Amino acid sequence: MVYEFDGTKYEKLRDMQAARRTKYLDLVRGGMNFTQAAHAVGVSKRTGKVWRNGRTRSTGRNERPLVDWYRGGMDKPKRTDARYLCMDERIAIADMRRAGSGVRAIARALGRAPSTISRELRRNADDIGGWYGPHRAQQKATHRLKRPKPRKIMPGTRLWDEIKAGLDKHWSPEQISGRLRRGHPDNESMNACHETIYQAIYVQGKGELRLQLKHAMRRGHVARRHRGDGQSRRPRFREPMVMISDRPAEVADRAVPGHWEGDLICGTGNRSAIGTLVERTTRFTILLHLPDGHDAEHVQDAIISKMRTLPALLRNSLTWDQGSELALHARVSAAPGMQVYFCDPHSPWQRGTNENTNGLLRQYFPKGTDLSGYTEEYLDAVAMEPDDRPRKTLDYMKPSEKILELIDDTATSTSTDTINTNCQQRCCDDH
Structure with missing residues (x-):
């Protein structure tokens, strides 16, 4: 029996299924959402979820994920800032967690904030069993740091055309974002938050496109203006102000x-x-x-x-x-x-x-x-x-x-105080 997928024939079912999972993984990494990627390779959304996260059996024997969609950043070690957890700290977290230590005890031992440890355990724990593995956690964290990430809004795409049409109607990026979410609730590739739209306008706009965006924006700005809060601004004058x-x-x-x-x-x-x-x-x-x-x-x-x-x-x-x-x-x-x-x-x-x-x-x-x-x-x-x-x-x-x-009252009060002071001084001199 011959199995066919995406124009290629396979003699064994497992080879065809492996090719289907590889195609699914490529689509997800390319920016397509999970539902669309599953339908594109001919499986259900639930099957795609099992491929990514594995399966939990009632017998307690869990199946591992069939696609490792976090992999990619592990082979490229990155030098990160000291404020991020390193591999040694993640190993210590795993050991102390296995020994029964709480979040605050781990935080004290590592000199970190309890919220940092709590967030680490929540975000980087294993998706199947919920246990925390240091190498898997490092893999996930490294992949998140991968830069530069592909831009979601690019000229020539359908999403860009929708955004440009909204700008031509003098809609704000927030209104465009809300309208996209309402019109495409299940299509993640056609959704973008207003901050992403602002980035596309101010960062990606070049040349003639930049001028077009300037006329489309309500305020006509072609560069983003920093809106720092009043407490963090530079001193207003050379001489220090008394607030x-x-x-x-x-x-x-x-x-x-x-x-x-x-x-x-x-x-x-x-x-x-x-x-x-x-x-x-x-x-x-x-x-x-x-x-x-x-x-x-x-x-x-x-x-x-x-x-x-x-x-x-x-x-x-x-x-x-x-x-x-x-x-x-x-x-x-x-x-x-x-x-x-x-x-x-x-x-x-x-x-x-x-x-x-x-x-x-x-x-x-x-x-x-x-x-x-x-x-x-x-x-x-x-x-x-x-x-x-x-x-x-x-x-x-x-x-x-x-x-x-008020001037008369203040003057009278001042004169009275002066007279009283003089009288007291005179009494002291007499004694």
């Missing part, structure tokens, strides 16, 4: 006057700007005249000029965002004698009083206008209007009235 988390508690509860919040109101194309300073306790507002630009030099000069006109008790601190206009914050701290604190990145609510005031001032300085034409006298006149407006938060007192009241 808002280090600000005294008395600033937050608004009990003491003299703590300010600041920002810029920008005009058309950010070519002109007006500085705004708001006192937290009284909501008293000061506008900074910046006719020659709003770079760090001009902004620090304007702040120092305005702050020097105020009494010392109203120059305690200034809270600003991390805009480049305050790069010279060390000079601002030194000249008027007020500490500068910086908000966290992308956290405008940490200057809520100032943000609210800027919204009110847009009534006088609409967006899209040139702000460099206003005189300093006009800015002072505009600032007087919100300062002369009753505020519910101040029990309907005006900011101009409230700040004078």
